[in-house]
Amino acid sequence: MREELNQGLIDFLKASPTPFHATANLAHSLQVAGFKRLDERDPWHVESGGRYYVTRNDSAIIAIQLGSKPVLDSGLRLVGAHTDSPCLRVKPQPELQRQGFWQLGVEVYGGALLAPWFGRDLSLAGRVTFSRDGRIESRLIDFRQPIAVIPHLAIHLHREANQGWAINAQNELPPILAQLTGQENPDFRALLADQLAREHDLVADVVLDYELSLYDTQAAAVVGLHGDFIAGARLDNLMSCYAGLQALLKAGNEETCILVCNDHEEVGSVSCCGADGPFLEQVLRRCLPEGDAFPRIIGRSLLISADNAHAVHPNYADKHDSNHGSKLNAGPVIKINSNQRYATSSETAGFFRHLCLAEEVPVQSFVSRSDMGCGSTIGPITTSQLGVRAVDIGLPTFAMHSIRELAGSHDLTHLVKVLTAFYNSRGLP
Known part of the structure; x- marks a missing residue:
């Protein structure tokens, strides 16, 4: 049992x-x-x-x-x-372009312990509301694959990190989605429309809004020398x-x-x-x-x-x-x-x-x-x-x-x- x-x-x-x-x-x-x-x-x-x-x-x-x-x-x-x-949720206008990377602006939901979010393989899931053929509909989506990461800053550039690190949620938590080339113009709602087509086989006229959260793709597991724990x-x-x-x-x-x-x-x-x-x-x-x-x-x-x-x-x-x-x-x-x-x-x-x-x-x-x-x-x-x-x-x-x-x-x-x-x-x- x-x-x-x-x-x-x-x-x-x-x-x-x-x-x-x-x-x-x-x-x-x-x-x-x-x-x-x-x-x-x-x-x-x-x-x-x-x-x-x-x-x-x-x-x-x-x-x-x-x-x-x-x-x-x-x-x-x-x-x-x-x-x-507690988690990180995507802001309504999340597109950030910094140093040639596409990042997402995020907001902290609840009393999250922030440090463990760094260096994890992250995906994205939640509810998307869109119009199709004149009707407003909503669907749940889940990218499932790791599509984002929040890399740590190297210890060489922050020698005092192990003495305590006050994380700035606005500046340090935006995850990286991709490296941009040429004249790419990131469009998050277009990305969501593509996911709706892949996951639900439907074509949205306009993605109107969403409630989306980042999450760790590493599955929960029974761990420990004698299987004493559940981690997840x-x-x-x-x-x-x-x-x-x-x-x-x-x-x-x-x-x-x-x-x-x-x-x-x-x-x-x-x-x-x-x-x-x-x-x-x-x-x-x-x-x-x-x-x-x-x-x-x-x-x-x-x-x-x-x-x-x-x-x-x-x-x-x-x-x-x-x-x-x-x-x-x-x-x-x-x-x-x-x-x-x-x-x-x-x-x-x-x-x-x-x-x-x-x-x-x-x-x-x-x-x-x-x-x-x-x-x-x-x-x-x-x-x-x-x-x-x-x-x-x-x-x-x-x-x-x-x-x-x-x-x-x-x-x-x-x-x-x-x-x-x-x-x-x-x-x-």
Whole structure:
């Protein structure tokens, strides 16, 4: 099971270089499993026992399995994650010509660790909007091949580089696409039109706009002397999306189970498809009883917010509270913060810990050092929007927000097992 899950995650990461691709792949897996697609613009006719999914902005998805048991009695079992990861995104007018090279102007999305982007074989993927025969359409594209690179500056020209390097995002991050010859006039939209023709066999009249991200073409892999680790891009937080999907597909048909994968978590979640927007509540209100029943259902429900946690790095152990440092391959981590950066309470933490014990899944606790700031997740945002109780958990990870992160190769199995048990649990606190 462990090898199969890890390989499935590796395949999912490779096929999902952007939130758009991740959402499309999640939707495809749900469709194959018998979930019916709902369109927000159409009337909905849902029924007990039905399995549905809905997307918004092509970058966020909610899957719902309406159980056979009355939801007013048993509540909702929700698992939340997010589809986006820090990266470099292409600007609207990106063409740069410097020293005979064609480069792209880029903008940093989210809290990216920038140094690892240098010297990587990069490709480009995302969503393109264009006109064709008088109609406006959008398609996902993925160049797949390495078409760009951000070379390092040689140590001879920057002798102090190893003493600390303040990277200027405007000047130092534009990747090189090609070396120009003659009177070439780079046209990025023409390049996108060519890719649309190659990938989708269509001719666009005009490329109107796009949302495109650079990504590392090196595939994720199981690594280490004994295969102890998974290394790859976007483990934060596609690992949780994939685990939630696998658990939902294993869920029984009695309880009402929901998987929500929002976009824009890395930049604050304030959008129509982010956790600080109306997406989840609007979908739930269309699928659940109205009036007084809705808040009663929410009061009986629980959200597991799954987002990666910081593992203790052996070279930087002093960055952690000595009593609360999580370890790779030691199970999911309950994340706690008294200032509500995480939504965990003693009640919800106790329930999750009980689930882990019942399933013989190891479980850990994480609290930041008292003299360091704490990150956050969709957990507190979703609870404030919906009023649902939540526990924030995640799999321990090194190098979070790097172009290549590292997690334990045993932990995905642990997470899928406990999330499956959650979806099938007969009673919530």
